Amino acid sequence: MEEFRFSLHTQITAFWGSFIIAAVLSIPILKLLNRLKSRQTVSQHAPEGHQQKQGTPTMGGLIIIAGVLGGGLLTGDLTGSHFPLYLLFVLFAIIGFVDDYVVPKLMPGTRGLGWKQKILMQLVAATFSMILLTNGSVKQFDSIALGVFAILFFSNAFNFVDGLDGLAGGVLLAMLFGLVGVQSALSITNGPLLMSQIIAGATLPFLFWNAPKARVFMGDVGSLAIGSFLGASFFAGSRSSTPMAITPYGYLALFLWSFVMIAELVPVPLQIASVKLRKKKLFPYTPIHHAFEKAGWPETRVVFMFVIVQVCCSVAAQQLGQLQQLETMVAVSNR
Numbered sequence: 001m002e003e004f005r006f007s008l009h010t011q012i013t014a015f016w017g018s019f020i021i022a023a024v025l026s027i028p029i030l031k032l033l034n035r036l037k038s039r040q041t042v043s044q045h046a047p048e049g050h051q052q053k054q055g056t057p058t059m060g061g062l063i064i065i066a067g068v069l070g071g072g073l074l075t076g077d078l079t080g081s082h083f084p085l086y087l088l089f090v091l092f093a094i095i096g097f098v099d100d101y102v103v104p105k106l107m108p109g110t111r112g113l114g115w116k117q118k119i120l121m122q123l124v125a126a127t128f129s130m131i132l133l134t135n136g137s138v139k140q141f142d143s144i145a146l147g148v149f150a151i152l153f154f155s156n157a158f159n160f161v162d163g164l165d166g167l168a169g170g171v172l173l174a175m176l177f178g179l180v181g182v183q184s185a186l187s188i189t190n191g192p193l194l195m196s197q198i199i200a201g202a203t204l205p206f207l208f209w210n211a212p213k214a215r216v217f218m219g220d221v222g223s224l225a226i227g228s229f230l231g232a233s234f235f236a237g238s239r240s241s242t243p244m245a246i247t248p249y250g251y252l253a254l255f256l257w258s259f260v261m262i263a264e265l266v267p268v269p270l271q272i273a274s275v276k277l278r279k280k281k282l283f284p285y286t287p288i289h290h291a292f293e294k295a296g297w298p299e300t301r302v303v304f305m306f307v308i309v310q311v312c313c314s315v316a317a318q319q320l321g322q323l324q325q326l327e328t329m330v331a332v333s334n335r
Contacts, residue, residue, distance in 0.1 A: 267288050
């Protein structure tokens with residue numbers, strides 16, 4: 001009972017502590033972004049309706065970062081065993097800051113880092129963090145490689161989600177809901193459950209400012225950091241010692257939880273390859289949420305649809321976890 005009370009108190013502190021810190025600091029951060037003239041630069045390839053977003057402040061992910069670091073300190077999670085996760089989060093936030101602010105300021109007229117430079121920086125940061133997460137064991141090369149791939153995949157996939165009013169924050173909350181549910185159902189002890197709740201608390205104040213009509217966007221500083229965390233969480237689930245993680249149920253749960261990220265990222269390189277090799281598009285627009293806009297869907301409908309799909313995927317993933325947990329308990333009791 002005492003252990004449960006301590007755990008519940010920590011979880012309450014995690015969510016509401018990060019929420020309050022992010023909410024209190026959101027206004028000063030927005031004022032700072034306006035003072036720094038950190039503005040959204042809309043791509044010329046984006047749908048026509050996006051031109052009205054030109055000049056909207058970006059780097060709103062700093063609101064989430066402030067809440068996450070504050071929540072991590074309040075709970076002691078930042079200085080505990082999950083320190084490498086927080087380091088990964090900060091390193092990818094720095095890469096995002098360089099892309100959002102440093103490069104455009106030093107090189108006027110550019111939108112940020114080139115994709116090769118960005119991937120290289122992500123590769124170095126992810127590899128360094130994965131070495132720490134696996135205790136630096138060279139024998140775990142396969143784990144490090146899988147973790148690095150997952151981190152790069154999710155960080156760039158989530159980066160594509162940022163751009164529509166409320167889309168990144170809404171999808172993120174649905175993913176965190178699923179992450180907490182799946183890892184709780186499977187008793188995944190190496191999963192970052194507390195950090196998931198910290199990020200969820202810090203996301204709500206950002207979502208308030210990002211709701212239509214958005215007064216700030218997340219920017220790479222936020223989307224890359226959050227995506228790296230999602231990738232590390234995927235890795236933790238796939239490498240867990242619980243029975244769920246090594247059965248088809250486990251992989252199906254992880255696939256369902258990741259479905260929106262897969263749908264956002266995978267069509268992009270396929271589109272590029274098709275245009276270069278066949279001179280034809282495979283999709284009307286990429287990232288895929290733009291294809292629905294191109295088909296005439298209002299932006300709010302696109303956002304609602306993506307969030308609803310992610311909620312459904314998260315619920316299904318959690319239920320698969322509970323099903324596997326039940327089957328494991330039955331198998332153990334019959335021995």
